Amino acid sequence: MLRISELKLPLGHTPEAMKPAIIERLGIKADDLEGFEIARRAHDARRKSAILMVYTVDVSLRDEAAVLARFAGDHHVRVRPDTSYKLVAKAPEGFDGPRPVVIGAGPCGLFAGLILAQMGLKPIIVDRGKVVRERTKDTWGLWRRGELNPESNVQFGEGGAGTFSDGKLYSQIKDPRFLGRKVLEEFVKAGAPEEILTEAHPHIGTFRLVHMVEQMRALIESLGGEYRWRNKVEDFDIEVGADGSRRLKGLHIAGGDYVPTTHVVMALGHSARDTFQTLYDRGVHIEAKPFSIGVRIEHPQSWMDRARFGDCAGHPDLGAADYSLSHHCANGRTVYSFCMCPGGTVVAATSEPERVVTNGMSQYSRNERNANSGFVVGIDPERDYPGHPLAGVAFQRKWESLAYVAGGSSYRAPGQKVGDFLAGRPSSALGEVTPSYKPGVTLTDLSTCLPDFVIEAMREALPVFGRQIPGYDHPDVLLTGVETRTSSPVRITRGKDFQSVNTAGLYPAGEGAGYAGGILSAAVDGIKVAEAVALAYVAEGLIP
Numbered sequence: 001m002l003r004i005s006e007l008k009l010p011l012g013h014t015p016e017a018m019k020p021a022i023i024e025r026l027g028i029k030a031d032d033l034e035g036f037e038i039a040r041r042a043h044d045a046r047r048k049s050a051i052l053m054v055y056t057v058d059v060s061l062r063d064e065a066a067v068l069a070r071f072a073g074d075h076h077v078r079v080r081p082d083t084s085y086k087l088v089a090k091a092p093e094g095f096d097g098p099r100p101v102v103i104g105a106g107p108c109g110l111f112a113g114l115i116l117a118q119m120g121l122k123p124i125i126v127d128r129g130k131v132v133r134e135r136t137k138d139t140w141g142l143w144r145r146g147e148l149n150p151e152s153n154v155q156f157g158e159g160g161a162g163t164f165s166d167g168k169l170y171s172q173i174k175d176p177r178f179l180g181r182k183v184l185e186e187f188v189k190a191g192a193p194e195e196i197l198t199e200a201h202p203h204i205g206t207f208r209l210v211h212m213v214e215q216m217r218a219l220i221e222s223l224g225g226e227y228r229w230r231n232k233v234e235d236f237d238i239e240v241g242a243d244g245s246r247r248l249k250g251l252h253i254a255g256g257d258y259v260p261t262t263h264v265v266m267a268l269g270h271s272a273r274d275t276f277q278t279l280y281d282r283g284v285h286i287e288a289k290p291f292s293i294g295v296r297i298e299h300p301q302s303w304m305d306r307a308r309f310g311d312c313a314g315h316p317d318l319g320a321a322d323y324s325l326s327h328h329c330a331n332g333r334t335v336y337s338f339c340m341c342p343g344g345t346v347v348a349a350t351s352e353p354e355r356v357v358t359n360g361m362s363q364y365s366r367n368e369r370n371a372n373s374g375f376v377v378g379i380d381p382e383r384d385y386p387g388h389p390l391a392g393v394a395f396q397r398k399w400e401s402l403a404y405v406a407g408g409s410s411y412r413a414p415g416q417k418v419g420d421f422l423a424g425r426p427s428s429a430l431g432e433v434t435p436s437y438k439p440g441v442t443l444t445d446l447s448t449c450l451p452d453f454v455i456e457a458m459r460e461a462l463p464v465f466g467r468q469i470p471g472y473d474h475p476d477v478l479l480t481g482v483e484t485r486t487s488s489p490v491r492i493t494r495g496k497d498f499q500s501v502n503t504a505g506l507y508p509a510g511e512g513a514g515y516a517g518g519i520l521s522a523a524v525d526g527i528k529v530a531e532a533v534a535l536a537y538v539a540e541g542l543i544p
């Protein structure tokens, strides 16, 4: 089969229009085309008056070699790549050797566990939180009643941080082995809509994610994997040799259990601050890394649809409009939009008592009234939190605690209208935008809970973004704070073999370790690390 990319048709074209478009693009006769399937679908809305659908299409032809020869040098016509996934190792049937352990049942741990299970290595997956249905009740406890469970919330429990989310499934990572495709295919088997395999910007929304992680749990268990809930890893048993070499021997679980193991995928997520501290105390190499802080910004979704799609706003082939913005400020900072959730809600995302953190989520339909996204400023250890590998955690905590106080010390979030924010005065009444954050927003002055340089950068960027998307900086647009958990404040550094640079047997993985950002990239990293564990099993003679 050949693959044609950048095949463009007008918005609203009929399905029948595809065949003649392929024939024309390739300059072939109608009966030379034996069949085709759509591999990817995107839209190009740069010209609102002439929005285009942009396809990648796989085609079967009577004489592929001849067409390929004619298009030599045209990288939009090539042989279809093999995107199938192949396991790098396989344990013998009935394997009863030492079982690898995965810490964390987020996207990274889930895919590490799945691949290890598919290789026959019967992983044990431990998570501090609960199964997803119980976790959902706890999460709603914060949103509806202002009651936080520090071990079961938006960050902790089955499905990880991505469960109550927009479920965006795209990423900028380089993926020459098509591991992202493996992730999407497993998601479809677990109940995601098939369209995620072809949409350029797929999303699944939060309700489906809940069902999908349950399906994946059943699959992993059917392959010999085992889950242990409410199992917080409290300490790491590390053997230090006479030569100073360090090797993991086992895990201490809160409550007293001990799990002997020499191969651990550590997929903790970015909010496992207590575990980062334990790792640091045990001498595991860990370093501070850059992340971003700021606020969530909320607009009516209809404003975004109109600004992006003009008269075509609401067209079913376009869905709810998203955006991606970035601006380099005079003070050297970069301000950008982060984790944009069309037609969604702003959510309370703290995992620690007396702190306020924002994030965003949506349902599959994306039909809530508001669009929201992070409006954040890049920060880095050298300048902003120097001196200690965990200083970024202390920095996050400081602003999250101030936000809790600014919101009224009740898990309400501090909010401010853009007009007031730009004028430097507290807000006292809402305008056209109704906040979606639960348990509620307290109107105030956000400069009390963000660093001055962040406020300064946001003030500079707002009108710049307003010139790109009319209405972005409308005075009634609402800012809710604070957005601090944009990515991990640490990197748990690993070597080429994916093990910690100073502790053998420990495989730092996913977002918490600083090797991913987002559901898809965390899942892909989980696959890579599972493969590294399996190859270590082969090298150590534990499997042939």
Ligand code: FAD
Pocket (backbone or CB within 6 Å): 103, 104, 105, 106, 107, 108, 109, 110, 126, 127, 128, 129, 154, 155, 156, 157, 158, 159, 160, 161, 162, 163, 164, 165, 166, 167, 168, 169, 170, 231, 232, 233, 234, 267, 268, 269, 270, 271, 272, 275, 339, 347, 349, 359, 360, 361, 509, 510, 511, 512, 516, 517, 518, 519, 520, 522, 523
């Ligand atoms: P996590 O998902 O954070 O999972 C870590 C797991 O480890 C948790 O289940 C936790 O309970 C467990 N754990 C931590 N410490 C321990 C311990 N000591 N012992 C045992 N278990 C432990 N990304 C997207 O790509 N698209 C989106 O639309 C999107 N929306 C989001 C919306 C929200 C509200 C949030 C919070 C995040 C969103 N993200 C989104 C980000 C995405 O969720 C994360 O990038 C992703 O979940 C990271 O995966 P992970 O497996 O590395 O870590």
